[in-house]
Amino acid sequence: MSSPLLAQVPTKWTTIVRPFLLRADEFAKQHPVVSYFLRTHVAYLCMKNRTKDKEDLKFLKQLLGDLENDKRLLGKELENVDGRTVLTKYALMLFSKADTDERSGKADLNIVRLFFTSALLFEATIQFTEDAEMDPIAKEKCKYAKYTAACMKKAVDNNNPYISRNRIEETPSQETSFLPDERLRNEVGEDQGSISPLFFPNHRPLPPSASPVDEDFQNAIKFNDGGSVSPILAPPPYVSPVNSKPVQFKSKGIPSGGVGITSTMKTPVESQFTAMTEVFGNAEDADLSLDAILDAQKSVSQAVTALQFNDSESARKLLRQALEFLDQ
Structure with a gap:
């Protein structure tokens, strides 16, 4: 499942997609489905931030090709699977492990990476939502x-003692900054005792990356030491709900507010991958620009949505609009 995509990431997209690609490579061996949905999120981010740059197009074509290949390799593993639920499940597992260790007074880079990875998994779920907004509870957790x-x-x-704010209520003397939260949609509760094994069983450390601490990890967590990063106020200590009944995880269920990838229904993101892959196959012969291709694909996607609401008039209009984009 691993690919040379990391070396091909356009410079302007490095800070946006590199953390997700690194985590995808880490999950690839033990949990390839999680890795797949992290890569689909990268495609989502790339399409959202696309430009007319040829380097962008080359990377996007490579990414979509890899996704199609991964999809074929996974086969039945993706059947009846809700991508958003899968990502949220693992995000909660890692968060729970990190939170338990942090509350016990432990402090090391493995716990840091667990927290960081759980936040990335939460963020990746927004590819399955229409508004790309975070649920208040999930946003707090991220x-x-x-x-x-x-x-x-x-x-x-700095070799300083770490004091958990969950053990002693204390405001840090020096506020800490990091890159702003971008997205996180929703969480699905589950009895943690029923999840076995955890992502890294037997409390083993996260698998090593290219370096002891990844470059993306250094960039993703920054501190206000006189730099240009704006500080933010510390969030309150996270408190787990008391006497609350967890929402049971359903393998075939679709969380509210989003559409999952199942054998009978495609998300807007997956539909885009399929359509774009088909179009890219003929792009060179048709001499189409990236903008024309993606604008046409967007119109077709909107036409499909209109048909779902029995709005045939709007669907026809959008399909004609797609043809106009291709004729430019």
């Missing part, structure tokens, strides 16, 4: 994970 990771990493790097 923000807490990033902030705690930043505080702990700073303490470890």
Whole structure:
């Protein structure tokens, strides 16, 4: 499942997609489905931030080709699978492990990476939502994970004792900054005791990357040491709900607010991958621009949505619009 995509990432997209690609490579061997959905999120981000640059087009074509190949290799593993639920499940597992260790007074880079990875998994779920907004509870959990990771990493790097804010209510004397939360949609509760094994069983450390601490990891968690990064206020200590009944995880269920990838229904993102891959196959012969291809694909996608609401008039209009884009 691993690919040379990391070396091909356009410079302007490095900070946006590199963390997700690195995590995808880490998940690839033990949990290839998680890796696949992290890569689809990268495609989502690339399409959202696309330009007319040829380097962007080359990378996007390579990424879509790899995704199609991964999809064929996974085969039945993707049947009746809700991508958003899968990502959220693993995000909660990693968050729970990191939170338990942090509350016990432990502090090391492995816990930092667990928090950081859980936040990335949460963020990747927005590819399945229409508004790309975070659920308030999930947003709190993601923000807490990033902030705690930043505080702990700073303490470890400086050989300072780390004090959990869950044990002693204390405001840090020096506020910590990190890159702003971008997206996180929703979470699915599950009895943690029923999940076996965890991502890294027997409390083993995260698999090593190219370096002891990844470049993306250094960039993703920054501190306000006189730099240009704007500080943010520390979030309150995360408190798990008391006497609340967890929402049971359903393998075939679709969380509210999003559409999952199943054997009978495609998400807007997966539909885009399929359509774009087909179009890219003939792009060179047709001499179409990237903008024309993606604008046409968007119109077709909107036409399909219109048909789902029995709005045939709008569907016809959008399909004609797609043809106009291709004729430019």
